[in-house]
Amino acid sequence: MDKIVTPNKNGLKGEIVIPSDKSISHRAAIFSSLAKGTSLIKNFSRGKDPHSSLQVVQALGADIEFLDDTTVRLTSCAKLQGSSTSLDCGNSGTTMRLMAGILAAQNFNSVLIGDESLSKRPMKRIITPLELMGAKIYSEDFHAPLKIHGQNLHAIDYKSPLASAQVKSCILLAGLFTDGKTSVTEPFVSRDHTERMLKFMGADISVDNTTVTIKKSLLQPQNIEICGDISSAAYFIAAGLIVPDSKIILKNVGLNSTRAGILEVIEKMGANVKILDKRIISGEDVGDIEVQTSELHGCEISGDIIPRLIDELPVIAVMATQAEGDTVVKDAKDLRNKESDRITTIVKELQKLGADIEEFDDGFVVHGKTQLYGGCEVNTYNDHRLAMSMFVAGLISKKDISIKDFNWVNISFPEFEQYFSNLEV
Numbered sequence: 001m002d003k004i005v006t007p008n009k010n011g012l013k014g015e016i017v018i019p020s021d022k023s024i025s026h027r028a029a030i031f032s033s034l035a036k037g038t039s040l041i042k043n044f045s046r047g048k049d050p051h052s053s054l055q056v057v058q059a060l061g062a063d064i065e066f067l068d069d070t071t072v073r074l075t076s077c078a079k080l081q082g083s084s085t086s087l088d089c090g091n092s093g094t095t096m097r098l099m100a101g102i103l104a105a106q107n108f109n110s111v112l113i114g115d116e117s118l119s120k121r122p123m124k125r126i127i128t129p130l131e132l133m134g135a136k137i138y139s140e141d142f143h144a145p146l147k148i149h150g151q152n153l154h155a156i157d158y159k160s161p162l163a164s165a166q167v168k169s170c171i172l173l174a175g176l177f178t179d180g181k182t183s184v185t186e187p188f189v190s191r192d193h194t195e196r197m198l199k200f201m202g203a204d205i206s207v208d209n210t211t212v213t214i215k216k217s218l219l220q221p222q223n224i225e226i227c228g229d230i231s232s233a234a235y236f237i238a239a240g241l242i243v244p245d246s247k248i249i250l251k252n253v254g255l256n257s258t259r260a261g262i263l264e265v266i267e268k269m270g271a272n273v274k275i276l277d278k279r280i281i282s283g284e285d286v287g288d289i290e291v292q293t294s295e296l297h298g299c300e301i302s303g304d305i306i307p308r309l310i311d312e313l314p315v316i317a318v319m320a321t322q323a324e325g326d327t328v329v330k331d332a333k334d335l336r337n338k339e340s341d342r343i344t345t346i347v348k349e350l351q352k353l354g355a356d357i358e359e360f361d362d363g364f365v366v367h368g369k370t371q372l373y374g375g376c377e378v379n380t381y382n383d384h385r386l387a388m389s390m391f392v393a394g395l396i397s398k399k400d401i402s403i404k405d406f407n408w409v410n411i412s413f414p415e416f417e418q419y420f421s422n423l424e425v
Helices: 022-032 048-059 093-103 124-132 165-175 193-200 230-242 261-268 303-308 310-320 333-337 342-352 384-396 406-411 416-421
Strands: 003-005 013-017 036-042 063-068 071-077 109-113 136-140 143-149 157-159 181-185 205-208 211-215 223-225 247-254 272-281 284-292 323-329 356-360 363-368 401-403
Touching (some): 022 036, 022 048, 022 093, 022 165, 022 230, 048 093, 048 406, 093 109, 093 165, 165 193, 165 211, 193 205, 230 261, 230 284, 230 310, 261 272, 261 310, 303 310, 310 323, 310 333, 310 363, 342 363, 342 384, 384 406, 384 416
Parallel strands (some): 036 223, 157 181
Antiparallel strands (some): 003 401, 063 071, 109 143, 136 143, 272 284, 323 363, 356 363
16 A cells, blocks of 8 residues: 655644554563463553564463453463464564564474564574573574474573663573573663563563563463553654644653653753653553654764664654754664664655665664655555654655555554544644
């Protein structure tokens, strides 16, 4: 499905409740399947990726009932059952990488598969540490499908070469079933939803700076309320800052410090943003965000902040086209290993619209401020975040743009268009 985006002439006004956090939804489904009893998960994501996690744990024996569109009752005996068929992770790297850690420590064999895009994404980053724990995983040049021969593993102290919540979570989940202490040390702290939820569910887990340690634990079922996804909020934050005459409030947004790097960046860029009604829900920091059109200036984005905004960098690039001066992104080479090569794709598509942007090996530089002209077709490369970023670019372009295969937004945010229409005057 292609999408025509018309420039917004009147500003964005009003308030919306940001939909459920995708990362936390994945973990709620997966971790609840490891707890004996019934967990009630409220505000579960409507995105396809978290539903892949639900389908996988259901295939492994969890009983799942939807009480309404976003409320899930999940009952488990805490002992996964082998599946006679392959476990389909769809487009979800989170599902595949987290489940690989769990399944490597079971007493049965499993096969994890994914769609064409997921099958191209690198899995060596999890296979290597799992093999150090004694796992047996067979793959095609470290890509899916992953054939996992479950068995007893041993604890390790792993020094990760990259800050990745998926890698960290994979190892910690394997350690959940392993005698001794399993530790993961990262170069920088990546998002910590796994640590927070495992602790909330009773795991013996501790954090010391960039090192997380877990011991064999039995998880307890919980009632889990999932906050709004700051990665979803990012598109509205960017649009609210750069679409003229805008003022919006984004409700129920997760403010976890390991995810909220975009808020630090826009503060550096001079954004007019306020955080309202801060609170804690199911172990996560939450608040409302007020955003107004602002005069932005460029800045450098690099180092330890990158893992805390890696998914938001494409829309930050769009926002940077409207900032005075240069916005430089460095140390973000892992963008090349997402659903698309997000460095090449965002540079190429923004250049089509008239942006002055250059590609580096580990990032890009945007020379601002520039008028985006539009009047052309842009591609999504089967990447939901690129599709949504191009939508925001279309709102400030001089002419309409056509976004090819826009339906990929359904992977993470099927309500995306409706939410924007609710803010248009």
